[in-house]
Each structure stands twice: as structure tokens, then as C-alpha cells.
Amino acid sequence: MNTPLALTPWPMRVQAGDGQFVFTPTTCLVADAAAAPTAETLAAQLRLRTGMPLPRPDQRPASGAVVLALNPQLAHLGAEGYRLVVTATAVDLQAPTAAGLFWATQTLYQLLPAAAGAAGAGVAIPAVIIEDQPRFGWRGLMLDTGHDYQHLSFIYRFIDLMVLHKFNRLHWHITDLGTWPLEIDGYPRLQDPCTLGTRRRGTPPRGVKPGRYTHAQVREVVAYAAARHVTVVPEIDMPGHSAPALMAYPEFDCPVPHRTWEWERWEYCVGQERTYDFLHAVLSQVMALFPSPYIHIGGDECPKDHWRLCPVCQARRQAEGLADEDELQSWFVRRIERFLNAHGRRLIGWDEILEGGLAPDATVMSWRGVGGGIAAAQAGHDVVMAPTSHTYFDYPETTTSVAKVYQFEPVPAELSAAQARHILGAQAQMWTDNHPTEAEIERLVYPRACALAEVVWSPAAARDADRFAACLAAHAQRLAALGLDITGA
Ligand code: ACM
Ligand code: ZN
Numbered sequence: 303m304n305t306p307l308a309l310t311p312w313p314m315r316v317q318a319g320d321g322q323f324v325f326t327p328t329t330c331l332v333a334d335a336a337a338a339p340t341a342e343t344l345a346a347q348l349r350l351r352t353g354m355p356l357p358r359p360d361q362r363p364a365s366g367a368v369v370l371a372l373n374p375q376l377a378h379l380g381a382e383g384y385r386l387v388v389t390a391t392a393v394d395l396q397a398p399t400a401a402g403l404f405w406a407t408q409t410l411y412q413l414l415p416a417a418a419g420a421a422g423a424g425v426a427i428p429a430v431i432i433e434d435q436p437r438f439g440w441r442g443l444m445l446d447t448g449h450d451y452q453h454l455s456f457i458y459r460f461i462d463l464m465v466l467h468k469f470n471r472l473h474w475h476i477t478d479l480g481t482w483p484l485e486i487d488g489y490p491r492l493q494d495p496c497t498l499g500t501r502r503r504g505t506p507p508r509g510v511k512p513g514r515y516t517h518a519q520v521r522e523v524v525a526y527a528a529a530r531h532v533t534v535v536p537e538i539d540m541p542g543h544s545a546p547a548l549m550a551y552p553e554f555d556c557p558v559p560h561r562t563w564e565w566e567r568w569e570y571c572v573g574q575e576r577t578y579d580f581l582h583a584v585l586s587q588v589m590a591l592f593p594s595p596y597i598h599i600g601g602d603e604c605p606k607d608h609w610r611l612c613p614v615c616q617a618r619r620q621a622e623g624l625a626d627e628d629e630l631q632s633w634f635v636r637r638i639e640r641f642l643n644a645h646g647r648r649l650i651g652w653d654e655i656l657e658g659g660l661a662p663d664a665t666v667m668s669w670r671g672v673g674g675g676i677a678a679a680q681a682g683h684d685v686v687m688a689p690t691s692h693t694y695f696d697y698p699e700t701t702t703s704v705a706k707v708y709q710f711e712p713v714p715a716e717l718s719a720a721q722a723r724h725i726l727g728a729q730a731q732m733w734t735d736n737h738p739t740e741a742e743i744e745r746l747v748y749p750r751a752c753a754l755a756e757v758v759w760s761p762a763a764a765r766d767a768d769r770f771a772a773c774l775a776a777h778a779q780r781l782a783a784l785g786l787d788i789t790g791a
Pocket of ligand 1: 603
């Protein structure tokens with residue numbers, strides 16, 4: 303192919319055809335009943351980009367149709383694969399699953415001219431046969447609303463941009479040491495803007511934008527994502543990174559004088575039962591809101607300072623026969639895991655959950671390099687790679703360039719083939735400790751997320767930096783049409 307198609311992530315197999323399919327006022331869109339929701343989303347996108355009415359007849363006409371159909375005979379393409387065939391007379395999207403069909407529509411969207419241009423009769427896409435399936439099942443972006451609140455409109459747009467790049471996991475890091483925006487029935491002070499002013503404890507981080515997400519709002523976000531085959535994986539960080547909850551409800555704190563008022567160094571008292579009453583209530587509500595099989599419980603950077611001084615934590619440690627505070631954290635994580643498992647969910651946490659012994663069914667998110675992921679996979683646990691070295695998109699471009707992200711390999715060479723199967727995939731992290739604006743967040747995430755999309759979707763052997771650079775140059779026009787300027791990266 304002389305001019306590469308502006309596709310990112312690049313598909314598994316691409317075979318250029320002859321000619322092109324031209325959208326006209328009579329071009330129609332035909333879909334199986336099972337494909338109806340995806341067809342509606344596609345019709346809206348195509349109407350916007352082509353200016354054509356795209357009628358929806360029941361029957362496929364002899365020519366001039368975009369056709370979506372589930373096809374069980376394509377089962378070999380897996381849970382998210384698809385086939386897209388464009389000829390001069392038709393555009394056929396087929397997949398064994400609704401998810402595959404949805405990803406096919408995103409590829410079709412990327413076949414449209416990248417430049418915004420004037421919509422109207424004559425908009426064309428090149429003839430091509432594409433067979434595609436992702437390399438990894440976990441293709442994620444993490445958004446942090448625990449340091450700074452993000453508006454719902456921003457979160458919806460974040461999902462739209464994700465699916466354009468075939469990401470399928472929105473890891474929503476809801477709570478952290480800046481703010482707890484998720485409404486929890488029975489605990490109204492979590493979002494009380496007066497909490498900081500009235501309690502006058504501690505040194506809150508500066509510049510935090512607080513806010514609140516209601517249950518109804520969260521349900522709408524989750525449904526919007528699900529309609530686009532994105533699972534929202536919620537994270538409630540514990541036992542560290544929990545200062546807003548402890549500010550609002552000091553009874554869940556260790557009953558000892560604070561050694562430091564830095565919020566980073568606060569943790570739940572894991573010795574006392576009422577802490578579990580609170581966390582179980584929170585997690586029960588989180589499970590009711592988020593159908594995700596995985597619930598992320600954080601586990602990162604817990605200082606454990608107060609546990610060492612706390613008579614309740616120490617009594618618990620001794621009663622459970624635990625050697626040290628690492629084992630105490632491990633005991634805490636196992637207890638939370640039992641609660642999640644009893645409700646049919648699985649626990650995922652940052653790689654600190656390895657310290658003191660990994661909970662039996664836990665999945666590890668490896669962030670302090672890939673070492674934690676290697677250790678977990680070797681021990682037979684599932685892993686999501688999220689190392690600071692390549693996937694922290696809050697870091698500046700000078701530290702983590704697009705080219706560096708593009709070179710990331712989620713499966714370390716140390717792993718055997720059987721161990722490598724535990725690598726579920728990889729994801730990027732967008733932390734908001736530095737309080738970027740929403741526009742700045744998008745500019746930090748893109749175009750690096752385009753590079754990561756290829757890492758997690760495209761076959762490893764298809765990676766080609768020159769082809770990617772050419773695609774990205776054209777894709778930049780597509781993103782510009784969506785109001786995102788990635789030039790100058
Ligand atoms: C992390 O960056 N604390 C997971
Ligand atoms: Zn304690």
C-alpha cells in the first residue's frame with residue numbers, strides 16, 4: 303500500500319482492494335436486531351461525517367448499503383474480533399460478538415477521510431478487507447478523580463476518545479488523598495465541602511477541585527460505557543490514600559496522635575471492626591453501581607506509620623499471628639478479597655499487594671516497573687501492566703515520549719509461555735495530583751494513548767514506527783475535527 307490507511311491501532315490483517323465505496327443520499331444502513339444499538343451509534347457517526355441521511359430499511363438492497371451482522375462462523379476471531387469488507391457496492395461488518403461488531407464500526411469510522419472537510423455526497427472510503435482481533439483483552443486508561451474532580455461531560459468525552467482507539471477498560475480511580483467524589487449512602491460527610499474547614503485537621507493538598515458524583519450519574523456513565531463495550535473498573539483506594547474519608551470520619555482512623563499531618567501518610571485503622579463496617583458498605587454500593595468483574599482496592603503507598611503505634615492494630619496483628627505490618631496489610635487485603643469474592647467479584651490492586659503475601663485470587667497491577675507483574679505471573683496470578691516507565695501519562699513528554707510508549711512490550715521476556723498468559727494487558731495512568739485542566743488532561747493522554755492502543759491491540763509483529771508516524775499525522779486531523787489538537791507532540 304503506497305498511502306497507508308490512517309488506522310490506529312493497526313489491524314491484524316489489511317488487504318487493499320480496488321476502488322472505493324461512495325456515500326450518497328440513497329446509501330442505507332442495515333443491521334440485525336442483535337446489532338441494533340451499535341448500528342444506531344454508527345448511523346449517528348456516519349450522518350455527522352458524511353451528511354447523508356442513512357435510511358434504515360429492513361432488507362439489504364442490491365447495492366449501496368452498510369451492513370452489520372453477527373456471524374458465529376467468525377468465532378475464530380475471538381470475543382472482540384471482526385471482519386470488515388469494503389467494496390464499491392457495499393460495506394460489510396461482521397463479527398461473532400456484539401463487541402467485535404462495535405470495534406468494526408470504529409475501524410470504519412477511521413476509514414472516512416481524516417480531515418473534517420465538507421460533508422456531502424461523494425464522501426468515500428477505500429475498498430479493503432480487514433480481519434482483526436486484539437492482542438490483549440485488557441486495554442485500559444486510568445482516570446484519577448481522587449485528586450481532582452472531573453466533570454461528567456469530560457468523562458463521557460474521555461470514553462468517546464477511548465473507543466475510537468479500541469480501549470475497553472476505563473479504570474476509574476475514584477478516591478484518593480485529595481477528594482472522595484462518589485456519593486455513599488449513609489456517609490454524607492464524604493463530599494462535605496465544610497469538612498476541611500471545620501475539622502481543621504491535617505494539611506490538605508493544595509488546589510484540589512472537589513465535587514460529587516451521584517449514583518444516578520454513575521449508572522449513566524457505566525451504561526454509556528457498556529453500550530460501547532467498555533467496562534468501567536472502579537477503584538476505592540485503601541488502606542492508604544484515604545485521607546478524605548478519615549477527615550470526614552475520624553473514627554476509622556487509628557486512635558493515636560498523628561505523627562504527621564501530611565495527608566499522604568494517613569491510613570485506615572485495620573484493627574477495629576467499624577472500619578470494615580464502613581468499607582463493606584462502600585464496596586457493597588460500589589458493586590451495585592459497577593458490574594465490573596474486577597473491583598480495584600488500590601493498596602498502594604500505605605505508610606503503615608500509625609499501625610506501628612496503634613494498640614488496636616497491634617492487638618490484631620498479634621491475634622492473627624502476623625510478623626509485621628506488611629503481613630498486616632496482606633491480612634487486610636485478604637479479608638477485603640473474601641468480601642468481594644463472596645459477592646462474585648475479583649480483587650485487583652497495585653503491586654504493593656504482593657508485600658506480606660498475595661491474596662489467593664488477586665490480580666496485580668504492576669506500576670513500580672514490571673517486576674511486580676513478573677513475580678505475580680510467575681506465582682500464577684493475573685497481571686495488568688501499568689509501569690511508570692512507559693504508561694504514566696501525567697509525566698511530561700520529555701520523560702515518556704510517544705516513541706517510548708510505542709516501544710513498550712507488556713510481556714516480559716522472563717516469562718514462560720504459560721506465565722505470559724497471565725498478562726491480561728496494559729493500561730495508561732492519568733493522575734491529577736498536579737491539577738491539570740481537563741484540556742490539559744486530554745493533551746497529556748493523546749497522542750500517547752494512540753501509541754499504547756497499538757501496543758495493546760495490534761499484533762506485536764505489526765509494530766512499525768514509520769507506518770505509525772504516518773498514520774498519526776493523518777489521525778491528527780481526525781482528532782482536530784473532534785476538538786483535540788495533538789500537533790507539536
Ligand atoms: C501509584 O502510582 N501510586 C499507583
Ligand atoms: Zn489502628
